[in-house]
Amino acid sequence: MKINKWSLTLAACLGSTVFASTVDAALYVEYYRDNLFLGLAYHRVGCLTDWNTIQSNQDYDGFTNKRYCFSGSNAASVPSGSWYDWNFATGSAQLDACGLQANNEYGTPNYASSSNTCNYNIFFDCNSDCWIREFSNCQGKRVGTISPCW
Amino acid sequence: MSTRGYLLLALVLGAGAVLVWLGLRSPESSPPASVAPSAPSARQELNRPPEPNAPVRPSTPPVPGRDEPPPIDEPSPPPNGVALRLAAYQQAVERQDPRPGEQAFRAMVSAFMEYNHRFAVAQAEAEGIGLDEVEELTYFGLMAQESQRWGEVEQLLDGPVDPETRAQAATLLDELNTEFKQSMRDLVKEGVSVEDRWALIRSVQEDYRQRYFDLTGMDEDQLDDLLAGDASRDYAPGSTPPPEDIEPRQDGPVPIEPRQGEPVPEPESPR
DSSP: OHHHHHHHHHHHHHHHHHHHHHHHTOEEEEEEEEEETTTTEEEEEEEEEOSSBBOOSOOBOOSOOOOOOOTTSBTTEETTEEEEEEEEEOOHHHHHHHHHHHHHHHTOTTTOSSOSSOOOOSSSSSSHHHHHHHHHHHHTSOOOOSOOOO | OOHHHHHHHHHHHHHHHHHHHHHHTSGGGOOOGGGSTTSOOHHHHHHSOOOTTOOOOOSSOOOTTTOOOOOOOSOOOOTTHHHHHHHHHHHHHHTTOSOHHHHHHHHHHHHHHHHTHHHHHHHHHHHTOOHHHHHHHHHHHHHHHHTTOHHHHHHHHTSOOOHHHHHHHHHHHHHHHHHHHHHHHHHHHHTOOHHHHHHHHHHHHHHHHHHHHHHHOOOHHHHHHHHHOOTTSTTOOTTOOOOSSSOOOSSOOOOOOOOTTOOOOOOOOOO
C-alpha cells in the first residue's frame, strides 16, 4: 500500500510536469511589421517561436534579403519590426511547407528578394504583402495586408 | 498519512513543479541574443523605440484549445482602388500631366488612406504628425517599394539589374527609413514647425530618388512608367495612345503555315 501511495505521488508529479511541458511546448508563428517612413506601409515577416524565444533563423517572408528572425532572440519583437499578429503552429515543417507554397505562388525560390515570375501588375499585387498573405492563409490564419493581391 | 493526504501532497508538489518550470522558462530567462552570431544585441533591441499604435502582444503564451488569434484589424485595400487609379491615370493623360503614373499612384494611396481613416488618424496621433504627412509618407513608402520591383525595372531599362545593385538599393531604402524615422521623431520631440517637418519629408524623398537613379540608371520618366504599371495587362488604361516613334509595318503579317495534312485554304478574294 505504501508503494502505491508513493507511486501515486510520483505519478502526480510527473503528470504535472508533463502537463507543464505540454503547455510550454506550444509553437507559434508570430508576425512582425517593419514600418516604412512612419506611414501605413510595412514589410511583414513571420517567425517560428515558442512565445518566449524565436525558434529558427528562417524568415518567413519574400521580396527582401533583410534578416529578421534570429534563433534564440526574444520573440516580442524583431530587429526593425514590431509585433502585430500570431497563430498556433505545429512546427517548422508546417511553416516551411507554407513558405514553399508562397515561394511557388510568387516566384521567389528560397525566399528570394525578387520574383522571377510575377512582375506585371498595376499596383501592389506582386510583393511582400501578397507573399505573407499567401503564407498566412496556408498556415491557418490570414494576417492583414494592404495589397489586394490575386 | 491517509491516501487523501498523499493525494493532496502530490497535487501541491505537482503545482510547485509547474510554477518552477514556468519560472525557469520566463521571457527574462531567454537565451541572450548572442546565441545567433548575427543577431542584434539585446541592448540594441531595447534602444529601438517601439512602434506606437502597434497591436498589443498577449503577455502570456496563448494556450491551444483555449485561446484564438484575434480577427484581422489591419489597414486593408479599398474595394474600388483599381478603378480609381485607372480614372486618375486617364484624367492625368487628358490634362497632359507630365507624371500620369505618379498621379495614378497617388490617387490609389489617397483612396487607401480614406478607406483606412481610423488607422491613419491613430498613426498621426501616435507619431505627433499630421494626417497629410501620414498620407505623403505612406505614398513614399509604397513608391519606394514599387521602385524596387526589379522585373519591371529591368524591362524599363531594357537590361539586367545585377544582384549587387539590387542589394545596394535595398540597403539604401533601409538606411534612409531608419534615419528618417529617428530624425522625424526628434523633430516632433523638439516641437519644430510643420514646415520644418515637411522639409525633412521632401528632403528624404529627393535623397532617395537621386540615389536610386544614380544606382540603377532609371530616370524620372521611367520611374513614372513604373508607377503607372504595365499597360499591356489587365486594368491597362484604355486611353493609352499608340506609340508615335514606331512606323506601322508595311508588308503585313506573315501568313500562317497550314498543319500537316490540312488542306491549304484558298486565298480570299478581295472585297
